Amino acid sequence: xxxxxxxxxxxxxxxxxxxxxxxxxxxxxxxxxxxxxxxxxxxxxxxxxxxxxxxxxxxxxxxxxxxxxxxxxxxxxxxxxxxxxxxxxxxxxxxxxxxxxxxxxxxxxxxxxxxxxxxxxxxxxxxxxxxxxxx
Amino acid sequence: xxxxxxxxxxxxxxxxxxxxxxxxxxxxxxxxxxxxxxxxxxxxxxxxxxxxxxxxxxxxxxxxxxxxxxxxxxxxxxxxxxxxxxxxxxxxxxxxxxxxxxxxxxxxxxxxxxxxxxxxx
Numbered sequence: 674x675x676x677x678x679x680x681x682x683x684x685x686x687x688x689x690x691x692x693x694x695x696x697x698x699x700x701x702x703x704x705x706x707x708x709x710x711x712x713x714x715x716x717x718x719x720x721x722x723x724x725x726x727x728x729x730x731x732x733x734x735x736x737x738x739x740x741x742x743x744x745x746x747x748x749x750x751x752x753x754x755x756x757x758x759x760x761x762x763x764x765x766x767x768x769x770x771x772x773x774x775x776x777x778x779x780x781x782x783x784x785x786x787x788x789x790x791x792x793x794x795x796x797x798x799x800x801x802x803x804x805x806x807x808x
Numbered sequence: 809x810x811x812x813x814x815x816x817x818x819x820x821x822x823x824x825x826x827x828x829x830x831x832x833x834x835x836x837x838x839x840x841x842x843x844x845x846x847x848x849x850x851x852x853x854x855x856x857x858x859x860x861x862x863x864x865x866x867x868x869x870x871x872x873x874x875x876x877x878x879x880x881x882x883x884x885x886x887x888x889x890x891x892x893x894x895x896x897x898x899x900x901x902x903x904x905x906x907x908x909x910x911x912x913x914x915x916x917x918x919x920x921x922x923x924x925x926x927x928x929x
Contacts, residue, residue, distance in 0.1 A: 684899075687905055
């Protein structure tokens with residue numbers, strides 16, 4: 674039982690773990706892509722991969738250190754990002770010749786990138802009410 | 809590196825995940841049986857790191873070596889990290905971290921097979 678209304682304890686520990694996995698996965702993929710695959714006409718997915726990686730890293734840090742506002746902003750960006758990129762990658766396949774974590778609503782990652790921001794927002798809301806309501 | 813190895817490790821990781829998930833649901837503490845289960849997986853992953861590296865050196869396949877080795881190393885690092893983090897969390901969710909870690913291992917194992925076969929090239 675967590676005794677604090679803190680985003681990093683209790684269920685938050687699991688959430689931070691999942692975010693950490695995606696922070697590593699997205700930024701590692703991005704670094705590999707930037708080193709090996711970037712050509713001038715295919716910049717969009719690689720820049721996006723790098724951006725997604727940074728968003729996950731900052732979100733992980735914010736949740737782990739209980740920076741609520743920073744967590745809210747980064748999870749918000751993540752939510753908008755996964756939906757916008759998901760839609761764009763379906764509408765205009767030319768724009769995304771290579772995969773990013775957010776392509777096709779994160780299908781390459783069993784749609785966890787689509788579900789994760791909702792869980793993150795729910796958790797921020799839940800922990801804002803104080804210790805009494807925590808699981 | 810072949811299908812039985814990759815899927816065998818994935819299945820083993822999922823089994824440990826289920827065991828850890830049972831702890832989470834039943835609010836069991838992080839006990840020795842779970843610790844030993846993670847240890848068994850870790851030994852298998854260390855063997856995979858060694859075996860995979862040797863196989864990479866010998867194969868004539870066009871495998872992305874840096875990516876392959878980075879996956880092997882990541883898989884070895886995850887279980888100890890999960891155990892440390894899981895024990896640090898005193899609520900029921902400590903073992904939940906182990907669930908996440910084990911499912912990650914399973915996913916990485918399947919992806920590792922894809923890298924070996926050049927499926928992402």
